[in-house]
Amino acid sequence: MSGEVKEHVRRRYAAAARAVRASGCCGAEPPGIGGELYSAGDRKGLPAQAVQASLGCGVPTAMVDIVPGETVLDLGSGGGLDVLLSAKRVGPNGRVYGLDMTDEMLALARENQARAGATNVEFLKGDIEAIPLPDATVDVIISNCVINLAADKDKVFREAFRVLKPGGRFAVSDMAFQGDLSLLPERLRQSTEAWCECVSGALEERDYLARLRAAGFVDASLEVTQVYAGTTEQSCCEPAGATASCCESVLPSGVRLVSGFIRGRKPGDGRFSVREATPADLPAVRRLLSETGLADGKFEVQFGPKFAVATATDGRVIGVAGVEVHGDDGLLRSVATDAAWRGRGVGDALTRDRLAWARGRGLRSVWLLTTTAQDYFPRFGFARADRSAAPPELQRSEEFAGACPATATAMRAQL
Ligand SMILES: C[S@@+](CC[C@H](N)C(=O)[O-])C[C@H]1O[C@@H](n2cnc3c(N)ncnc32)[C@H](O)[C@@H]1O
Structure with a gap:
């Protein structure tokens, strides 16, 4: 042939x-x-x-x-x-x-x-x-x-x-x-x-x-x-x-x-890497979320190993993403990348890392709420979902209960 x-x-x-x-x-x-x-x-x-x-x-x-x-x-x-x-x-x-x-x-x-x-x-x-x-x-x-x-x-x-x-x-x-x-x-x-x-x-x-x-x-x-x-x-x-x-x-x-x-x-050239967040990352993450308009103050309650950070070779935090756990389901939140690093795979790497973490924890699904990135998340397996179909424990989370506007789109990835 x-x-x-x-x-x-x-x-x-x-x-x-x-x-x-x-x-x-x-x-x-x-x-x-x-x-x-x-x-x-x-x-x-x-x-x-x-x-x-x-x-x-x-x-x-x-x-x-x-x-x-x-x-x-x-x-x-x-x-x-x-x-x-x-x-x-x-x-x-x-x-x-x-x-x-x-x-x-x-x-x-x-x-x-x-x-x-x-x-x-x-x-x-x-x-x-x-x-x-x-x-x-x-x-x-x-x-x-x-x-x-x-x-x-x-x-x-x-x-x-x-x-x-x-x-x-x-x-x-x-x-x-x-x-x-x-x-x-x-x-x-x-x-x-x-x-x-x-x-x-x-x-x-x-x-x-x-x-x-x-x-x-x-x-x-x-x-x-x-x-x-x-x-x-x-x-x-x-x-x-x-x-x-x-x-x-x-x-x-x-x-x-x-x-x-x-x-x-294609793997990165080592210019950034992803690791679990530690309490020492909190000030840098707070700054990043504030710069990207995602700071609501509430993420700090769950901050720690449920979050991952991306760091440049000099150790600077250039991206963050977290998965809150609510019962058997997760809520992906605070996905943010330093403006100078956008378009270089940092958000992708963080999102994949957090989904792998959620899978490893045996979570059934991961949800998110977004007002701007409805077209970004489907590549990771997220699809639009009816907000009212979210499990009750998730509905009671800060983001569902009011931190995110009612007009935000709900999306779910089955794990
Ligand atoms: C099925 S068509 C798809 C065209 C276009 N991607 C689209 O979505 O309409 C296949 C195209 O691939 C080109 N093609 C097939 N084999 C190729 C090859 N080995 N190198 C370069 N072009 C190739 C053909 O000339 C043709 O234009």
Whole structure:
């Protein structure tokens, strides 16, 4: 498969790009198969042709915190939708690269860039197995339904790791299998059509994560967003030209095809570390919370090992997060990062550390209340929840009982 697959993939997506350009897309066109995954807010203000060209299986920009000034790289950028969305987030001082090997897709993406008037974007021609960027230059790697198409996934992961800065985030939507891949019919495994349709090149979930770890990534995880039950037969038969015998290839029970959010992080360069808080940290934490507008004075009652601090190499406290324990559940609170350290993974590291601590304590769930960070916490498994569904002991906590405004959004992560 590996020798010929790239050319088949290139031809498949060149045809897709030509089809979008030939359609002379207008605003009334329905979105492409990936476009409908995006919210109306995301689509608004972006060229309809970019939305129509979307062939993704998720929304990677929804799963990662991209902040102004950062450098983002989209592997297999296609018509450029995720690049243009990221460009809005990084702002004029940031930069977004879209990398694609297919000339027709690059032409379409550049047209979309011109339509959007995005000046902080550059589309590069190249292979995601040999990324044409220097080492340690990228803050965030995104990708949407592309890595499954690569012939040598390990090369992709090694290259992604190489170009990321220390602490950089890998946040992609991709296809994966769950279950025993040896059960897959040989015909499906060998089908070039099924490979080009993002099916037979998909890795098994645990294998995916193991390969990421082998490339050096930490905190590797996969969150299923969609299960494609019963659609494999269909996608085998498309586009027209696939053999009828291919249609006999269906997924056996015991194997599921899913798409998901796959995350990982390049370890930091030791510029900050996370540890349990001690009473000696209290003055620094008080100052940090006051600077970030989160000081309510009440956190001090529970301050101690339920809190973690991030410290720079000189020992200075640059971040804090705590989990209050109320019965069998926790309340994540006081997640704050020194302004000079934002966008460098400190909040992520602290939040993950506290969730791991809560899991280790055997807590059932962790809740939080937020007025500003509803889009930040889902990456850690938090989802919006009805405030009234919180356990009674949590409802009686200071934050629920009044320290946080009634308009704050409640979120819960099941552990
Ligand atoms: C399924 S489409 C997804 C496009 C885009 N990410 C989106 O969400 O619409 C796959 C894209 O990846 C590109 N691609 C596939 N394999 C590649 C490789 N090895 N190197 C660079 N680009 C690749 C194709 O040209 C195509 O544009």
